[in-house]
Amino acid sequence: MPAGERPGRHMAAEVHEQPAVWQRILADQQSIRDIAARLAAARPRFVLLAARGTSDHAALYAKYLVEITHELPAGLVSPSTLTAYGARPRLDGVLLIAVSQSGHSPDLVRTIEIGRGQGALTLAITNDALSPLAQAGELHLDIRAGREQAVAATKSYTAQLLTLYLLLVHMRGADWRAVERVAEWGRLLLDQDGTIGIIAERYRFAERLVVTARGYSYATAREAALKLMETSYIAAQAFSGADLLHGPLAMIDPLVPVLAVIPAGVGGTAMLPVLARLREARADVFSVGHAGAVAASSAGLVLPEGVPEEVSPILEILPFQMLALHLALARGADPDAPRRLSKVTETL
Numbered sequence: 001m002p003a004g005e006r007p008g009r010h011m012a013a014e015v016h017e018q019p020a021v022w023q024r025i026l027a028d029q030q031s032i033r034d035i036a037a038r039l040a041a042a043r044p045r046f047v048l049l050a051a052r053g054t055s056d057h058a059a060l061y062a063k064y065l066v067e068i069t070h071e072l073p074a075g076l077v078s079p080s081t082l083t084a085y086g087a088r089p090r091l092d093g094v095l096l097i098a099v100s101q102s103g104h105s106p107d108l109v110r111t112i113e114i115g116r117g118q119g120a121l122t123l124a125i126t127n128d129a130l131s132p133l134a135q136a137g138e139l140h141l142d143i144r145a146g147r148e149q150a151v152a153a154t155k156s157y158t159a160q161l162l163t164l165y166l167l168l169v170h171m172r173g174a175d176w177r178a179v180e181r182v183a184e185w186g187r188l189l190l191d192q193d194g195t196i197g198i199i200a201e202r203y204r205f206a207e208r209l210v211v212t213a214r215g216y217s218y219a220t221a222r223e224a225a226l227k228l229m230e231t232s233y234i235a236a237q238a239f240s241g242a243d244l245l246h247g248p249l250a251m252i253d254p255l256v257p258v259l260a261v262i263p264a265g266v267g268g269t270a271m272l273p274v275l276a277r278l279r280e281a282r283a284d285v286f287s288v289g290h291a292g293a294v295a296a297s298s299a300g301l302v303l304p305e306g307v308p309e310e311v312s313p314i315l316e317i318l319p320f321q322m323l324a325l326h327l328a329l330a331r332g333a334d335p336d337a338p339r340r341l342s343k344v345t346e347t348l
Helices: 009-027 030-042 053-070 079-083 106-117 132-136 155-171 182-190 193-202 215-232 241-245 266-280 291-295 312-330
Strands: 046-051 074-076 094-100 121-126 139-142 208-213 235-240 258-262 285-289 299-302
Touching (some): 009 155, 009 182, 009 312, 046 053, 053 094, 053 155, 053 215, 079 106, 094 106, 106 132, 121 132, 121 155, 193 299, 208 215, 208 241, 208 266, 215 235, 215 312, 235 241, 241 266, 258 266, 258 312, 266 285, 285 291, 291 299
Parallel strands (some): 046 074, 046 094, 094 121, 258 285
16 A cells, blocks of 8 residues: 555545446436347347356346346356356357456456357446457446446446446336436435444454345345455355355354345345344344334344335445445455455456
8 A cells, every 4th residue: 555545545435436426327328228229129038147256246136137127037157167168058049248347357258259159149237348348248338437446346336236227127118217316315325434433343353244135135245245355354154034044044143243134125024034033043133224124133224215125235235335444444454455356356
């Protein structure tokens, strides 16, 4: 870190920049509309999503959107089946979407190239219009998050979520205005930064923790766990609420904090029995969600009222990004430059 720079200043700035990024995306949706029209005209029978790291969690969110709102089968690609193992599946009638912040991971570039050669309609979604992945796809969407200087992705993640949401809304000709207040809602949550800083002290000495959610919010749980691992070096495991009850619940005790995402809606309702079981285990539960769930937890942050369930993941991650930032600083780490990590990770 250069002399005089404050640890975490880049991550803090990028976390708080997110509402402005979302406003920029919402203000100019024409490229998203144009590509959505192309995809709708192709009438795909199946959607595949390829991504790594944080972008994989954005792809997971899109998988739920495709399956629920489009009622199409959707799956997450294992790039190594195509790159390392050399499989060549028939992909005619398939929409293949690759999601990447940098657009430089060789396995994703090769996945798009192979997919295109096997008959898939390919779309790359990146934060770099000149990247190899952007060039490899038949179609490309720029999430326009602006350069991220912190290693841990924050604004590029929520920009991916919003772009994917709008793309899939416009594909089915639906009204996009469920997200028109997203920047306003985001600022309300970011105003709670001081509260999150106090809550972070609660978990400063935790060695491991569990993050859990269901439905659309499962992507939030996965991304929250990753942010905590890469910035605070805490062993964080993410489970769907259903999977947690199928075995991992046995490891929960008062010394293993649980972070739960429980928004209003179907997924949040499905989490209520999980919350009850966690209370039985005397777990310390920090919830981000609706007021009732937070009141039934050890600590928490209430999400703004009126947020549709399918929009909620864009907002839910903000408290966890702030928590990761504050925890890293409290534990003496620099979240801008986690050890042994770089902004671009190249895998095959």
